[in-house]
Amino acid sequence: MNNEVLKALRERRSVRAFKAEQIKDEELKAVLEAGIYAPTGMGRQDPWIVAVQDPKIVAQLVRMNAAIMGVQSNPYYGAPTIVLVFASRPEKWFTSIYDGTLVLGNMMNAAYAAGLGSCWIHREREMFDTEEGKQLMKQFGLPDDLMGIGSIALGYPAAELAPAKPRKADYYRIIR
Numbered sequence: 001m002n003n004e005v006l007k008a009l010r011e012r013r014s015v016r017a018f019k020a021e022q023i024k025d026e027e028l029k030a031v032l033e034a035g036i037y038a039p040t041g042m043g044r045q046d047p048w049i050v051a052v053q054d055p056k057i058v059a060q061l062v063r064m065n066a067a068i069m070g071v072q073s074n075p076y077y078g079a080p081t082i083v084l085v086f087a088s089r090p091e092k093w094f095t096s097i098y099d100g101t102l103v104l105g106n107m108m109n110a111a112y113a114a115g116l117g118s119c120w121i122h123r124e125r126e127m128f129d130t131e132e133g134k135q136l137m138k139q140f141g142l143p144d145d146l147m148g149i150g151s152i153a154l155g156y157p158a159a160e161l162a163p164a165k166p167r168k169a170d171y172y173r174i175i176r
């Protein structure tokens, strides 16, 4: 089927090298808008999104994530924007992790469609379970009983997209 949306869904790939130049506000907004229209369990709109462009806070997130990963490198690959997704703890809302994951998925696909590069970066759950993470959440003005779901590193790609790995042969089946 020849359709721009379907093409973008097939062609989006993770980007792990970014230009230092910040993205335009309209580009960021397009990504965030795609996130907030993701489906959520019972339409509750449980997740919370925080786009960080303050270089000091970006550096803090880099340090916190790298500490959990146990590396010296930048886990966000130098992206100038980090979009964090939070949601209720699963004991409080049973679809919270699924909801947050779809928000992240929508934003990555939108980023590609808008000509940006993105990559899901993990470990937000552990980062925001620390005292430092809880302080940051307070600084962001979030309720204090949320958990980190994940994040995307966002920016202009500084390298060609790697081709997709071949899909496993039995990925889907159609039962008729």
Ligand SMILES: Cc1cc2nc3c(=O)[nH]c(=O)nc-3n(C[C@H](O)[C@H](O)[C@H](O)COP(=O)(O)O)c2cc1C
Pocket: 012, 013, 014, 015, 016, 119, 120, 121, 122, 123, 164
């Ligand atoms: C739940 C999840 C966690 C991920 N965490 C990371 C991460 O911490 N760092 C990273 O570089 N990529 C991460 N990725 C990106 C995957 O490695 C990537 O999506 C996968 O290799 C397929 O490549 P593609 O996105 O280009 O299709 C994560 C992806 C998912 C879905």
